[in-house]
Amino acid sequence: xxxxxxxxxxxxxxxxxxxxxxxxxxxxxxxxxxxxxxxxxxxxxxxxxxxxxxxxxxxxxxxxxxxxxxxxxxxxxxxxxxxxxxxxxxxxxxxxxxxxxxxxxxxxxxxxxxxxxxxxxxxxxxxxxxxxxxxxxxxxxxxxxxxxxxxxxxxxxxxx
Amino acid sequence: xxxxxxxxxxxxxxxxxxxxxxxxxxxxxxxxxxxxxxxxxxxxxxxxxxxxxxxxxxxxxxxxxxxxxxxxxxxxxxxxxxxxxxxxxxxxxxxxxxxxxxxxxxxxxxxxxxxxxxxxxxxxxxxxxxxxxxxxxxxxxxxxxxxxxxxxxxxxxxxx
DNA sequence: TTGACTTAGTCTTATTTCAAGACCTACTTG
DNA sequence: CAAGTAGGTCTTGAAATAAGACTAAGTCAA
Numbered sequence: 380x381x382x383x384x385x386x387x388x389x390x391x392x393x394x395x396x397x398x399x400x401x402x403x404x405x406x407x408x409x410x411x412x413x414x415x416x417x418x419x420x421x422x423x424x425x426x427x428x429x430x431x432x433x434x435x436x437x438x439x440x441x442x443x444x445x446x447x448x449x450x451x452x453x454x455x456x457x458x459x460x461x462x463x464x465x466x467x468x469x470x471x472x473x474x475x476x477x478x479x480x481x482x483x484x485x486x487x488x489x490x491x492x493x494x495x496x497x498x499x500x501x502x503x504x505x506x507x508x509x510x511x512x513x514x515x516x517x518x519x520x521x522x523x524x525x526x527x528x529x530x531x532x533x534x535x536x537x538x539x
Numbered sequence: 540x541x542x543x544x545x546x547x548x549x550x551x552x553x554x555x556x557x558x559x560x561x562x563x564x565x566x567x568x569x570x571x572x573x574x575x576x577x578x579x580x581x582x583x584x585x586x587x588x589x590x591x592x593x594x595x596x597x598x599x600x601x602x603x604x605x606x607x608x609x610x611x612x613x614x615x616x617x618x619x620x621x622x623x624x625x626x627x628x629x630x631x632x633x634x635x636x637x638x639x640x641x642x643x644x645x646x647x648x649x650x651x652x653x654x655x656x657x658x659x660x661x662x663x664x665x666x667x668x669x670x671x672x673x674x675x676x677x678x679x680x681x682x683x684x685x686x687x688x689x690x691x692x693x694x695x696x697x698x699x
Numbered sequence: 700t701t702g703a704c705t706t707a708g709t710c711t712t713a714t715t716t717c718a719a720g721a722c723c724t725a726c727t728t729g
Numbered sequence: 730c731a732a733g734t735a736g737g738t739c740t741t742g743a744a745a746t747a748a749g750a751c752t753a754a755g756t757c758a759a
Contacts, residue, residue: 521656
């Protein structure tokens with residue numbers, strides 16, 4: 380399968396990966412969550428090739444994850460901001476960061492901490508069930524076909 | 540910057556991306572969370588080139604995300620299972636799936652639902668603060684340098 | 700009013716990675 | 730003994746990436 384065909388799969392993960400699944404997208408978004416907004420700042424902080432960055436930002440804008448906003452009229456200059464849809468990727472990024480903290484932080488500890496303004500503490504993210512509020516263990520989750528499933532699509536895979 | 544140098548960055552996300560940041564890793568892991576374990580099953584379900592799959596599985600095994608376990612001695616056959624470290628990526632995957640469900644499900648709804656065995660309900664994942672238990676809004680989070688930060692690394696970026 | 704600087708890109712070239720599918724090896728089953 | 734199964738490797742051409750030079754439009758200071 381080619382990468383461009385991924386969004387035609389009937390799978391929410393595949394469709395999400397078609398938008399943010401390339402090598403750089405999540406790193407670009409990490410910077411966006413750290414309030415980086417301008418082309419040269421993304422480029423310098425990530426060390427990404429400029430051509431690739433330009434294409435990636437365009438792609439994220441086209442998919443509504445970022446928006447390109449003029450912050451100066453004369454001269455005309457644009458910056459990139461997270462949309463609501465983009466903000467919705469925060470759980471993905473913070474989960475990856477905390478996974479990295481857990482397994483790859485050096486002796487001294489993680490390079491970056493996150494403080495929850497509401498309660499004032501540094502936190503780790505905890506994934507919980509929207510229905511009962513308990514922390515989620517993957518072994519406690521049973522996937523099963525939903526309303527958008529195609530006939531026979533999950534046969535022999537998920538009904539257990 | 541080259542992709543292989545990413546894990547030398549002092550950033551937990553960059554280090555995580557060095558392990559699971561290529562185009563296929565998270566899709567392979569999605570299948571693993573759906574109890575797929577064998578080479579040919581991964582290959583058929585993902586439509587990934589066999590050479591790329593072999594390399595990717597090897598990489599994930601080397602990084603301790605999957606383990607290669609013999610499930611038959613005669614003939615000798617191996618399968619790939621999630622390790623504890625691999626299970627730790629569940630929040631990343633389920634968050635991406637729910638983001639995809641939210642923004643890319645068709646009219647009929649998501650193709651796959653997830654039932655929490657503990658409470659018996661289909662759920663969405665909710666990211667909460669480990670300290671106060673409230674749902675996390677990215678606008679309520681203030682990143683700041685941690686013990687593993689390098690001197691001056693975050694100057695002008697995160698202290699707000 | 701020229702020369703240095705800023706911002707947001709585009710373009711070129713060499714290298715790396717990926718897609719598709721044929722092929723290989725060891726064993727099993729009919 | 731022939732066909733099938735499982736888990737790969739190999740080859741070829743196409744696509745994506747890395748690095749950095751270059752461009753365009755405007756600003757600022759002398």
